[in-house]
Amino acid sequence: MSWLKFRFLGELEGSLRGQAIESELKGIGAQSVDEVEDADVIVISPADLHEMLEDAAATAAYHRSRDQERVPIELVDRLLAGESSVKVWREYRGLSQRALAARADLDFTYLSQIETGARRGPVKTMKKIAEALSVDLDDLT
Numbered sequence: 001m002s003w004l005k006f007r008f009l010g011e012l013e014g015s016l017r018g019q020a021i022e023s024e025l026k027g028i029g030a031q032s033v034d035e036v037e038d039a040d041v042i043v044i045s046p047a048d049l050h051e052m053l054e055d056a057a058a059t060a061a062y063h064r065s066r067d068q069e070r071v072p073i074e075l076v077d078r079l080l081a082g083e084s085s086v087k088v089w090r091e092y093r094g095l096s097q098r099a100l101a102a103r104a105d106l107d108f109t110y111l112s113q114i115e116t117g118a119r120r121g122p123v124k125t126m127k128k129i130a131e132a133l134s135v136d137l138d139d140l141t
Helices: 016-027 046-064 073-080 084-091 097-103 108-114 125-131
Strands: 004-009 042-043
Touching: 004 016, 016 042, 073 084, 084 097, 084 108, 084 125, 097 108, 097 125, 108 125
Parallel strands: 004 042
Antiparallel strands: none
């Protein structure tokens, strides 16, 4: 009876290198199986493992972000260009400075100074603005 069941995946499956490894494994009593579910060990090349890990990371990133709001590339470009995140999000939400100031319970001139960079809002103020814009605080910093 075999003490180890193995299965090749990826580029090793059917390759000369795979055949050499299979010969060595069978030499110590291991048995090749056809189904992955039946295998105790999966034999895979480093390149195939790297590709599988990349695919898994991409899938995980998709699942983490699929419920997040999607925004136009123009908004992203403006943020990356260094425009005021408060102004960019405010305009994207279709709000005037006065409307946003009212929603965030802030003075209009104070909000204007934050938008222009004349003043930095403390965390408490930025949380109010983020909530009024329906964004995460991280989106404003």
